[in-house]
Amino acid sequence: MLRALSLALPQAALPALLMVVIINLSSLPQPAGASELGKRKGWVIFESEKPYETLLQDLRAAVKAEGLVVVTQAGPTQAAAARGITIPGNRVVGVFNNDYAVRILALSTAAMIEAPLRFYVTEVDADHTHLAYKRPSFVFAPYLNEGGGRLLRISTDLDRRFAAIAQAALH
Template sequence: MRALWAMLCFLALPLWADEPLSGWAVYSTDKSYDQLVADTKAAVKENGLIVVTQAGPTKAAAARGITIPGNLVIGVFNNDFAVRVLETSVDAMIEAPIRFYVTENDDGSATLSYKTPSFVFAPYVYEGGEPLRDIAADLDTKFQTVAESAVK
């Protein structure tokens, strides 16, 4: 019976493929991958945040002779938010930097997505309380502004 259930779940996966994941914001664009990466980094800076980390398998795969679609995770935060988060929950800082995710689509366009900061920090609200919720709400607004600027 478990094998049947597992098979049915596996077959149903394509039905959910177009649904955004819970807690995610997803912005489809007509921009190329390279342009969306550049515009995202510029929007981060314009909105008072800092690119803290960048990681993606695309260039490393190319160095090995493997071609894969563009794929980059951009970690974003700033010291003001770091200090504020630490005042509410030391454990919550494991989530910083919060990440934007740029992916290249089959048609050459790119998508920008991210887990909303309120979703990312939700497990720590028991410790950080309302002040952490407020910080997450501030970051939600900031991330949405970055995303909307990057994709326009």
């Protein structure tokens, strides 16, 4: 494209045109840094001074104590290490139980795509981690037209339980 434009512009104008293009490109939104989680709609984010592995263990114990089950766990940290790449600890922990699954399925088949609901543990450095999750009421909001007030009550109950899990894991 610049080549086609250069035919119509005097050679002296090309550096100015190139500067305009660079300035315009640099004003576009840039990706955020990967080390910190920023505020996002529907998310609850906590900072912790617990080491990554300790926070993960405490999260798993808190989930169990609250009567939910760790259904899934996934993260790139170990796979990256196996490839010789070191990255900060990063783990998504899926949490749910069969009681909620059966109750939600009775209200909205589509809503079950959101299960299990997830906690996200990220390591910033050796003594600084984040624990985050999307509020269940936020996650299930798109399905309220199908599930109505009963789905709203389930999701707000899950909000309470997720908050309790987070507090227990952080302390």
